[in-house]
Amino acid sequence: MKGPTPGVPMICRQNLKHLQAIKAVPAVSILLPTHRTSPDNKRDPIQVKNLVTEAKNRLSQEFKQRQLDPLLQNLEALVAEIDYSYALDGLALYVSHDFAKLYYLPFPVRARVVIDQTFATRDLVYGLHRAERYWLLLLSQGETRLIAGTGETLEEITDEAFPMVMSGPGATSPLPYHADSSYLDDRHRQFFQQVDQALANYAEGESLPLILGGVVRQISFFQEVSQYAAAVAGTITGNFDKASLSELAPQVYPIFQSIRETRRSQSLEELAAAVDAQRVVSTIGEAWRFAHEGRGKTLLVEKNYHEPATVCEAGRLELAAEPGGVGIMDDAVDEIIEVILAKGGDVQFVEDGALALHQKIALILRY
Known part of the structure; x- marks a missing residue:
């Protein structure tokens, strides 16, 4: 890894x-x-x-x-x-x-x-x-670790925030004489609230899936206090304080595959529903026009679809025979993707042939 x-x-x-x-x-x-x-x-x-x-x-x-x-x-x-x-x-x-x-x-x-x-x-x-992006959060009162996942690649975050170590009673100092198990449970909840707040600085408003690792009790405490409980896509259980990235990858990858397949299935189901509601445009020319009007909610495109093109004076897209020259966009599909994202829409890539009825590209409209 x-x-x-x-x-x-x-x-x-x-x-x-x-x-x-x-x-x-x-x-x-x-x-x-x-x-x-x-x-x-x-x-x-x-x-x-x-x-x-x-x-x-x-x-x-x-x-x-x-x-x-x-x-x-x-x-x-x-x-x-x-x-x-x-x-x-x-x-x-x-x-x-x-x-x-x-x-x-x-x-x-x-x-x-x-x-x-x-x-x-x-x-x-x-x-x-x-290569679906996600967070892997390994919970521990020893060292809670944050790992950024991109497909099969894992990279551990090591900075002033992570790994995050629990301090105070029950961790770096003894428990009070009168403390019982509920006191220590509350201390763990407080610590995981701090972890949750630190995670927010990395999430920055993105709705990325979250995979949790740790002993069952700590995972439960985190989900009780976390603002990201709904984003949890799966868990791996055990003590991962010393686990290497290469040791973690085989446990994480099946969850990642499930995340990816779920998102693709949901996108195609959303497309079918939008077709029934007459909120879909097909062909690259129509996708270009409605994307620039800000009406694109979700763009679905086959993963190997590319089209060189120019834009005429009226603003319409005109396909070119081949890329080359500053006046010709090497890939108009790339330009549509950028417009969709800039206007707050989403983009999903699907397998070649999945959008044959839409000429390789389909745009679900907001209205």
Whole structure:
């Protein structure tokens, strides 16, 4: 079980929103699958080099060298930062004249170079939804641990808040002479209230599933006092004070799979109900229009659906034969996804062929 290198931000909604807010000409996105182990990871630097060369060649056809110098300097510096020994399943590089960011991804992505007026974030969005994100909270009066889960990848939070240690009577000092078992139970409830408040600083309004671990009694106490009791998607029982991430993964993964399948099933059921209520539009053109009007509640899209396109003067979407050129969006589906999220909607990816009746994309409307 491997987490990203220190200093590289985890992919979260905050990172995603920041990337989506950046508008630059050109905005270069380079994405590729990588490998966690040798000897497969020996090929990763070669693929990065090839994609960087492709990006430079495409840029040189559309811009003068003097215009490109700041961007190319950022790109070279970013490539030099890559530590292939920390590679996960994918890599994303985002570069403009005044921005450069590298992400190690705990999910695979399709190798490609995208040159546009915004960064290509579809792969990140897809990864966040496909490799379901969740929290794993291991409860203990010794050390309560918080672990961020993204699919099969677990990364432990270690900062000023976590691991959180219970202090005071019954923990770091003796119980009062008159104390009974109910006194110690209340002390545990108070401690888990503190844990719950600390968790809120990481959740930041996101409704992510929560998996709890610990002895049954402590799990029960936490659920009594937690504002996130309704988000609990499953539990693992035992003492996990010293458990490694690799030891935790096999116990957590079945719960994660259940979370993912439940969400996909719910989305397709919601689509069927919306069809009956005539609150669905299909085809990429209709999804584009209603998304920009702010009427999109939930976008469902097949996971490998991509469409290059342009926008005409009237604001309609017109499909292009192939990507290329600043005036052509490499992927209009990516743009629709960004609009839906920016306007408070949700996005769910489904298997290829699941939306055949809707031409690969369907938008459930708010009204």
